[in-house]
Amino acid sequence: MLWLAAIVLLVVVVPVVVYLLNGVLQAARSIVPSVEGIAGVAAAGSKDLDAAALLLTTKDQVEQTVAGLANYGGSLDVILDDAGPAR
Amino acid sequence: MSAVGLVFLVAVLLIVLALVYFLVSTIVALRKITAGLDTVIAGVGEIVEKSAPVNGVVTAINQQLDAGVDLLEGLLVQKAGLADAVGLVDGMYPGAAAAGLREFPESTELHPPRIGEVYTRGTLTLARLGREAPIAALSPTGAVLRNVAGGSLAARALYPDVRHTTPEKLPGSPVIGAGAPVQYEQREDIGAPRRRLRAKSS
Numbered sequence: 303m304l305w306l307a308a309i310v311l312l313v314v315v316v317p318v319v320v321y322l323l324n325g326v327l328q329a330a331r332s333i334v335p336s337v338e339g340i341a342g343v344a345a346a347g348s349k350d351l352d353a354a355a356l357l358l359t360t361k362d363q364v365e366q367t368v369a370g371l372a373n374y375g376g377s378l379d380v381i382l383d384d385a386g387p388a389r
Numbered sequence: 390m391s392a393v394g395l396v397f398l399v400a401v402l403l404i405v406l407a408l409v410y411f412l413v414s415t416i417v418a419l420r421k422i423t424a425g426l427d428t429v430i431a432g433v434g435e436i437v438e439k440s441a442p443v444n445g446v447v448t449a450i451n452q453q454l455d456a457g458v459d460l461l462e463g464l465l466v467q468k469a470g471l472a473d474a475v476g477l478v479d480g481m482y483p484g485a486a487a488a489g490l491r492e493f494p495e496s497t498e499l500h501p502p503r504i505g506e507v508y509t510r511g512t513l514t515l516a517r518l519g520r521e522a523p524i525a526a527l528s529p530t531g532a533v534l535r536n537v538a539g540g541s542l543a544a545r546a547l548y549p550d551v552r553h554t555t556p557e558k559l560p561g562s563p564v565i566g567a568g569a570p571v572q573y574e575q576r577e578d579i580g581a582p583r584r585r586l587r588a589k590s591s
Contacts, residue, residue, distance in 0.1 A: 360450060
């Protein structure tokens with residue numbers, strides 16, 4: 303009986319343990335390149351957002367443009383007659 | 390030690406060695422993953438930090454642009470009237486009348502006048518500045534001169550006469566050649582050899 307248990311342990315249990323552990327190891331190793339790729343993309347995305355600071359300049363320019371537009375519209379409102387009643 | 394015990398010992402030893410090898414390898418792989426995730430977290434943190442003010446800035450820009458659109462639409466409708474405003478917009482951007490003016494929902498129910506076929510492009514551009522701007526020089530208080538139902542030549546009436554009135558009859562072009570009403574006598578020396586003057590004797 304002991305012989306049978308020893309043989310089972312050596313022939314069955316050891317390969318199963320190795321197989322399972324190898325699966326865990328391969329799964330862990332397969333995650334590494336994905337994580338490295340994500341890290342590269344995150345760094346590139348962060349670099350792409352460097353131009354986001356220019357939005358403040360855009361905002362200022364839009365404000366100035368709309369202010370000029372308002373002044374222009376106000377002047378037109380003064381020098382041009384309004385439309386007559388609907389025909 | 391018996392043979393059975395030796396087999397057990399070898400089996401257990403193999404299991405332990407497999408555990409050590411694979412677990413250590415797994416630990417190394419997990420450490421790499423951890424390092425990669427740290428880099429990811431740093432990058433994502435930068436993204437979050439850099440994109441934090443974007444929402445507010447874009448909202449402010451949109452508000453400013455909305456105000457500009459409201460201003461322009463309001464001014465156009467005030468100066469041209471709703472129907473003509475829709476017609477002007479549709480004349481410049483065909484099909485835009487279907488969308489109507491944003492601040493005037495009733496503009497989508499209007500049938501836009503075909504202003505683009507009545508006005509020339511220059512007049513249409515001027516008309517964008519105000520209602521019948523060229524006409525204002527002629528009849529600032531009179532009725533609208535534009536004939537919506539007329540052809541494109543109606544646009545001529547919008548301009549001052551001094552600029553575009555065609556004279557009734559322009560002087561004809563001069564007629565030349567054998568059939569010309571004025572014939573000139575041909576000179577004999579034309580085409581003949583040039584006469585040479587004598588050289589002065591010294």
